[in-house]
Amino acid sequence: MDLVVKRFLKTSKSTIGKLYVDGTFECYTLEDTDRNLSSFMSLEQIKEIKIYGNTAIPRGKYALAVQQSPSNGKRYFYLQNVKGYTGVRIEWGNTQMDTLGCILVGTTYTTDKVNNSVVAYNALVKKMNATKGHTITIMDEKSVSNSFWVILVGILLVVTYFFREKVINFFKKLLKK
Structure with a gap:
């Protein structure tokens, strides 16, 4: 129980x-x-x-x-x-x-x-x-459950993977400034 x-x-x-x-x-x-x-x-x-x-x-x-x-x-x-x-x-x-x-x-x-x-x-x-x-x-x-954080991190990883070129370019531009 x-x-x-x-x-x-x-x-x-x-x-x-x-x-x-x-x-x-x-x-x-x-x-x-x-x-x-x-x-x-x-x-x-x-x-x-x-x-x-x-x-x-x-x-x-x-x-x-x-x-x-x-x-x-x-x-x-x-x-x-x-x-x-x-x-x-x-x-x-x-x-x-x-x-x-x-x-x-x-x-x-x-x-x-x-x-x-x-x-x-x-x-x-x-x-x-x-x-x-x-x-x-x-x-x-x-309190937010651990499963919420696991799902959130998973979504962020998937989004980052599919948009990695845009993310890389964004940070390159950011660092040049």
């Missing part, structure tokens, strides 16, 4: 996103403040920017693992190999004060808050318990 969080509302206190399960909208998410971290950054870069308990996890793709809590017996879904973070899980809660680096879910949202968190969490966990091999991708809603 592929989960995708698309962040769309950022304030100084929190980050709200939409959670999709296999391409279908599931619920809203709430994370700590987005400080523009990425899984492509080095651990040192992340540690330099991150504020413990007040920074959303880095954008990127992560495998999810299931662990059972020894204290209450509940199963939790943890994000694996998040640089600079430990114990990041999908969780219930309503405000940034409840996150501590985790992703909270809710059926509705207002600024800095998700609502009906337990309902959203139970519905999501029910779906996730029915399958194995989960991943989660964290991204900005307005």
Whole structure:
């Protein structure tokens, strides 16, 4: 099962996103403040920017693992190999004060808050318990996908190939000036 969080509302206190399960909208998410971290950054870069308990996890793709809590017996879904973070899980809660680096879910949202968190969490966990091999991708809603850039570069290469003489002449004229 592929989960995708698309962040769309950022304030100084929190980050709200939409959670999709296999391409279908599931619920809203709430994370700590987005400080523009990425899984492509080095651990040192992340540690330099991150504020413990007040920074959303880095954008990127992560495998999810299931662990059972020894204290209450509940199963939790943890994000694996998040640089600079430990114990990041999908969780219930309503405000940034409840996150501590985790992703909270809710059926509705207002600024800095998700609502009906337990309902959203139970519905999501029910779906996730029915399958194995989960991943989660964290991204900005307005970010342009990699496939867009691949297509754009491909088009530019084709156009350049067919009009290479004109392109070469253009740059020759440009350099003479």
